[in-house]
Amino acid sequence: MNKLNFILLVAILLFTACEYGPSGSNFLDLTPPEDQIPVEISLNDIDPSDTIYLYQPTSFSLRINSPNDLKQVVVVLDEEELINMWGNSIGFVFYPDQVEEGMHKLTIGAAFSSGTGSLAEMVGMEGYAGELSWNIRAIHNPQDRFKVDYRINEEGFLELFWDNAIPENFIESYTIHSGLTQESDITIYNATQKSFVDYGYVCGYAFYEVKTQLKDGMVFRETLSIDRPTPAVYFEDVDLNNLRVYWDKPFANGRFNIILDDKNIIASNLQDTTITIPQLWGKTRQFIVEVKPRIGEYDNFHNKKVTYGNFTQGIYLDIPNWPLYAYNGTDNIIYTSSYDDLVAFDATTLQKINSVPIKGNPWGLLYGGKIASAPHNSTVAAMTGEETWIFSDSRFVNPVIIKPLSGNIHTRLAALTSNDRFFVVQKESNSCHVFNSLTGEKIFQFPFTYPTIYDIPDHVSVSENGQYFCASSENGIEIFEIDGTATKLRYTDTRHYKGAIFLPSHPEQLLLRVGSHFELREIPDFNIVQTLEVAETGVSLCNIDPATMNLLYHQNDSLRVCRVNDMTKTIFTIRSDERDAKIFNNKLMTRGNGGIAFDMDPYVNNSGFN
Amino acid sequence: MKKRAIITTLLFLFLIVSTYGQKGFTRGWTIDYSIGYGSYQLKDIKNLLDAMPNHYGLKATDWFPDHITHSVSLGYTTGQHHFGTGFSYLTTGGRLHRADYSGSMTVDMIMNGYRVGAFYRYYIDTGLPPFSFYLQMSPGALFSNLNMKEKLTIYAESQKNITELKGVGLYLEPTIGMKYRIDNWLHFSLGGGYEFDFLGKMKLSGQKTDIDSKWDGFRLYAGVILFYR
Numbered sequence: 001m002n003k004l005n006f007i008l009l010v011a012i013l014l015f016t017a018c019e020y021g022p023s024g025s026n027f028l029d030l031t032p033p034e035d036q037i038p039v040e041i042s043l044n045d046i047d048p049s050d051t052i053y054l055y056q057p058t059s060f061s062l063r064i065n066s067p068n069d070l071k072q073v074v075v076v077l078d079e080e081e082l083i084n085m086w087g088n089s090i091g092f093v094f095y096p097d098q099v100e101e102g103m104h105k106l107t108i109g110a111a112f113s114s115g116t117g118s119l120a121e122m123v124g125m126e127g128y129a130g131e132l133s134w135n136i137r138a139i140h141n142p143q144d145r146f147k148v149d150y151r152i153n154e155e156g157f158l159e160l161f162w163d164n165a166i167p168e169n170f171i172e173s174y175t176i177h178s179g180l181t182q183e184s185d186i187t188i189y190n191a192t193q194k195s196f197v198d199y200g201y202v203c204g205y206a207f208y209e210v211k212t213q214l215k216d217g218m219v220f221r222e223t224l225s226i227d228r229p230t231p232a233v234y235f236e237d238v239d240l241n242n243l244r245v246y247w248d249k250p251f252a253n254g255r256f257n258i259i260l261d262d263k264n265i266i267a268s269n270l271q272d273t274t275i276t277i278p279q280l281w282g283k284t285r286q287f288i289v290e291v292k293p294r295i296g297e298y299d300n301f302h303n304k305k306v307t308y309g310n311f312t313q314g315i316y317l318d319i320p321n322w323p324l325y326a327y328n329g330t331d332n333i334i335y336t337s338s339y340d341d342l343v344a345f346d347a348t349t350l351q352k353i354n355s356v357p358i359k360g361n362p363w364g365l366l367y368g369g370k371i372a373s374a375p376h377n378s379t380v381a382a383m384t385g386e387e388t389w390i391f392s393d394s395r396f397v398n399p400v401i402i403k404p405l406s407g408n409i410h411t412r413l414a415a416l417t418s419n420d421r422f423f424v425v426q427k428e429s430n431s432c433h434v435f436n437s438l439t440g441e442k443i444f445q446f447p448f449t450y451p452t453i454y455d456i457p458d459h460v461s462v463s464e465n466g467q468y469f470c471a472s473s474e475n476g477i478e479i480f481e482i483d484g485t486a487t488k489l490r491y492t493d494t495r496h497y498k499g500a501i502f503l504p505s506h507p508e509q510l511l512l513r514v515g516s517h518f519e520l521r522e523i524p525d526f527n528i529v530q531t532l533e534v535a536e537t538g539v540s541l542c543n544i545d546p547a548t549m550n551l552l553y554h555q556n557d558s559l560r561v562c563r564v565n566d567m568t569k570t571i572f573t574i575r576s577d578e579r580d581a582k583i584f585n586n587k588l589m590t591r592g593n594g595g596i597a598f599d600m601d602p603y604v605n606n607s608g609f610n
Numbered sequence: 611m612k613k614r615a616i617i618t619t620l621l622f623l624f625l626i627v628s629t630y631g632q633k634g635f636t637r638g639w640t641i642d643y644s645i646g647y648g649s650y651q652l653k654d655i656k657n658l659l660d661a662m663p664n665h666y667g668l669k670a671t672d673w674f675p676d677h678i679t680h681s682v683s684l685g686y687t688t689g690q691h692h693f694g695t696g697f698s699y700l701t702t703g704g705r706l707h708r709a710d711y712s713g714s715m716t717v718d719m720i721m722n723g724y725r726v727g728a729f730y731r732y733y734i735d736t737g738l739p740p741f742s743f744y745l746q747m748s749p750g751a752l753f754s755n756l757n758m759k760e761k762l763t764i765y766a767e768s769q770k771n772i773t774e775l776k777g778v779g780l781y782l783e784p785t786i787g788m789k790y791r792i793d794n795w796l797h798f799s800l801g802g803g804y805e806f807d808f809l810g811k812m813k814l815s816g817q818k819t820d821i822d823s824k825w826d827g828f829r830l831y832a833g834v835i836l837f838y839r
Contacts, residue, residue: 018678022705022718024671030710120712120764122666 033114039130040065041108048134052106054096055139055166056218062090068112068128076107077136099138106136139165146220148210153197157294158252160224161195162210168192170214177209180302181293200298202254202291203228204305226251231273233289233309238276240574240603243311246274247289250305255296259288281559282578283593284312314588315350317595319343322409325591327584328373328380329504329546333394334584335371335380336595340364342371342382344394347547347585350597356396360386369408375464375504375546376418379437383407383414383424390422390437402440405433410455417466425460425471428453432460432469434485444485449492450476456580457499457541463507468523470510472497479510481524490524499541503564504549511551511564513541518553518567532567540579547585550604554579559588561600571604637688637839642696644799644833646679650702651826654812655721655756658821659704666715668706674721677702681831683729692731696748699724700825713764723825724753725781733789740791744801745784752781752807754823777823779810787831797835804828 042063046052064070073090075083077099083092109131113121120126139145145165153159160176171191176182181200188196198206205227212220231248238244245258258267258275267275271294291305317323319338326335332347342365343355358365363385370383378393387403402422407414410427417423421443422435430451434443452459452473459472469480469487476494480487499513503520509529512519518532518541534555542552544564550571551564559581561572574588582589588598652674659670677700685694700723708715727750734743756775761768787801807824 018680018699018701019722020677020701020703020720022672022703022720024705024707025709026667026669026671026707027709027714028667030712032711116712117667118710118712119666119708119715119762123762123764125764125767126712 028117030116030118032118033116033126033128037066037068037112037128039110039112039128041110041130041132043106043108043132043134046134048132050134051103052134052136053139053167053170054094054099054136055142057093057095059093060091062092062108064090064110066110066112066128066130068115070110071113071124071127072111074107074109074111076109078104096138096140099136101138101140104136104138105133107131107133142166143220146212146222148208148222148224150224150226152252155197156253158198158201158226159195160198160208160210162212162222163194164212164220166212166214166220170216172213172215175211175213177211178206180206181298181300183300198252199295200293200300200303201226202252202293202303202305203230203250204291204303206303230305230307231289231291233287233307235287235309235311237279237313239279241279242276243279243313244274244276245287245289245309245311247307247309249273250291253294254291255294257288257290257292259290261286262288279313279575280577281313281574281588281598282576282581282590282596284310284316284596286310312596314596314598317345317350317597319595322592323595324369324371324409325582325584325589326371326373326380327546328378328394329375331378331394332547332585333373333378333380334587334589335373335382335394336589337365337368337371337382340366342380342389342391342396344380344396347587350587350599354394354396356391358382358384358389360384363406367408368406369411370414372414372416372422374416374418374420374437379416379420381414381416381422381437383411388414388422388424388435388440390416390440400438400440402435402442405435412452412455413458413460413462415462417462418464419466421466423462423466423469425451427455430471432462432471434482446480446482446487448478448480450478457513458501458543459497459499461500461502461510463502463523464504465507467507468502468510470500470502472500472512474498477512479523479526491526498539501541501544503544504546511541511544513539513553518551520564520567530565530567532562542580543582545583545586548583548604550583550586550600552581552583552588554581561604572600574598638686639838640683640685640687640692640694641836641838642681642683642685642799642833644681644801644831646681646698646829646831646833647676648679648700648805648825648829649676649827650674650700650721651824652702652721653824654821655719655823656704659706659717659719662706662717664706666708668708668715668717670704671707672703672705674702674704674719676827679829679831681725681833685729685731687837690733690735692729692733692744694729695727696729696750697724697726713762713768715762716760718757718759718761720757720759721823722755722757723823724755726751726753727781742789742791744787744789744799746787746801746803747782747784749780749782752779752810752823752825753777754779754810754812754825756812756821756823773814775812775814775819775821775823777810777812777821779823780808781825782806782808783829785829785831789835794839795837797837799831799833799835801831802829803831 073085112128114126142165148162168191174188176186208224228251233247236244256270287309289307323336334345334347340357341355344353365384368384372381381390388405389399391399413425415423420437422437424433431447433445448471450473479491501511503509516536520530540554559576578590586600590596681698683696703720706717729748731744731746754777758773760771783803783805785803790798810823812821
């Protein structure tokens with residue numbers, strides 16, 4: 001057994017020791033690489049000290065030069081490897097959305113072979129590497145971040161300003177299109193100039209398109225609409241003689257023309273926003289403020305803005321044109337008309353008291369002509385286009401109707417007297433018709449010699465008590481005394497008369513406009529009581545206020561008021577073109593222009609004529 | 611055709627020799643150890659070596675050469691008959707290699723074969739004692755193991771990778787030889803044969819591959835036989 005064990009042991013040792021061991025060596029004697037090699041990395045020829053702005057898909061071309069073979073190119077953004085390229089196709093496209101907005105570091109790394117052919121080179125553990133970094137700023141949606149806005153600059157002009165996310169050195173130009181304020185587009189080639197002063201804009205609507213043209217051809221467009229109100233016009237009733245017209249300051253500097261009644265330029269090229277002008281009573285004045293660019297060379301059709309404003313000095317009664325007026329001293333009522341309505345106003349407050357329609361077929365009061373009120377009671381008469389209605393008072397009930405007895409604006413006389421008579425003289429008539437104002441019956445009529453051709457002022461007048469009748473004209477005058485139905489000519493001459501009015505409450509006194517004078521004469525002797533020298537022409541007699549005995553007349557450009565017992569002393573003057581205005585209870589009333597009143601009371605002494 | 615001719619010849623010789631007398635042969639247990647030399651076809655394995663990736667500039671420096679074999683057997687002999695069981699160990703290998711100043715790469719493929727089988731030996735009396743001839747037929751199973759060791763060393767860093775393929779096949783080896791009796795308990799033997807392998811597909815991690823582990827080739831043996839009675 002010892003022999004056997006020995007043999008087995010030997011066999012096992014031989015077995016274990018005899019596994020084949022491959023042999024042989026293949027050693028290549030290669031030259032190790034140099035420590036360094038020159039490497040050139042170029043990215044779109046951008047200097048590494050410059051910042052790359054990534055605002056649109058951008059193609060980058062890499063140029064990498066080295067004496068050794070390029071093995072790999074790696075594009076690393078910050079710490080993240082974005083692109084790994086092999087071979088010669090070394091270019092890539094970078095999209096702004098690939099990276100977060102802001103500053104990043106872009107590194108281009110390149111690996112080169114060692115050129116030795118060693119195992120280490122083959123497994124990538126031997127070679128050369130080079131890298132170069134650029135700062136890259138990602139800008140998302142630069143179009144959306146091109147912002148245009150506007151402001152008023154220190155000089156007061158409109159200034160557009162804008163801002164880009166794109167730096168200025170990438171910008172070729174800016175172009176501003178403003179068809180409403182500029183004749184042609186404006187191109188700014190200075191990229192640092194990020195504003196434009198539009199001297200052509202003052203207010204209103206304007207549309208702008210601003211373009212940013214980048215050097216690479218990309219264009220950003222942004223539109224801007226401005227709609228600032230055209231200035232509104234305001235009025236300040238400074239005093240009797242002065243009216244201040246002012247208007248809002250427009251958004252930007254402008255110049256202003258003030259046009260009155262659509263035709264008269266009363267001020268031009270104003271830079272201030274206020275102007276004080278003389279008052280003019282008796283009409284509603286329309287003011288037009290033309291707003292234009294401060295500098296005239298920027299004027300065009302579109303940037304001229306117009307604003308309107310109306311001003312009426314005094315009190316606007318809001319009644320149609322050509323109202324008629326009569327005053328009742330008993331009730332202190334001013335009667336007038338509004339279309340077909342006979343209307344009563346309180347003569348102190350000018351508040352409407354009552355009205356009654358007097359329709360006719362076809363004319364009615366709308367096309368009627370005269371209103372009269374009695375001096376001794378509340379009676380009022382209205383002459384329509386067909387007939388005459390006489391009411392006992394302002395309740396306007398149970399009228400006495402005289403038909404046919406029409407009146408119109410040409411009717412020379414329509415007067416109620418204290419003896420309950422109604423005197424009427426029609427246009428171009430040389431006959432006075434006298435009616436009973438209580439019954440409407442015609443009492444009688446009488447002729448006179450000198451009918452006037454003028455509607456205004458009054459040339460025909462009857463004294464309040466019905467005793468005297470005067471018919472004056474450009475050819476002469478006749479003064480009759482009436483006793484019942486009999487008339488007696490008390491005075492006549494052939495002077496050229498321009499008006500005649502019996503004084504209220506003073507039936508024996510007659511105010512005449514003749515030659516270059518006002519003459520206050522006593523009837524029946526025609527003695528002169530008082531005279532006032534006025535101009536030969538340009539003077540018109542209006543009326544005498546029954547409540548105050550103030551005389552109203554128009555001279556040149558003004559209405560003037562004086563005491564009828566002292567005509568030399570003018571107590572009130574107001575600038576006006578209304579030659580046929582009336583005065584009742586110190587209220588100036590116009591016949592035309594919608595019924596405009598003016599309360600003189602604050603300006604005059606109310607002491608009446610006795 | 612060549613293999614068939616050899617087999618036919620050996621069987622013919624066995625039948626002729628078996629007709630001679632059975633005198634002069636003893637009876638008892640035997641233990642046999644032989645060292646040998648074999649040629650290995652290993653066609654697929656060699657192809658595998660050749661087909662290894664060569665982009666590292668590897669070069670085959672060893673290519674599965676003929677190599678020594680070891681065999682042991684345990685048998686029983688009676689008269690001219692000798693039979694029993696045996697075990698043989700076959701080994702060879704190949705290498706791919708590349709080295710330079712930066713490091714080296716080595717791929718060693720070591721192929722080991724383990725034969726376990728039976729044998730039957732018939733002794734022919736030559737009349738020239740202590741010499742005698744014999745004819746032998748040994749079938750069995752052949753376990754093959756291919757160990758691929760890849761080692762890459764670059765400067766101070768190295769990396770290893772080992773892959774192992776295994777296969778099981780059958781073999782049949784007719785042998786002819788002579789025996790010299792040194793003593794009653796110790797004989798010396800010398801023989802030669804040819805190994806035929808069948809089946810033997812190799813597997814990698816349990817998955818069958820197309821690689822055959824066929825060790826076909828000539829075998830030469832020289833050994834000693836110990837007798838126990």
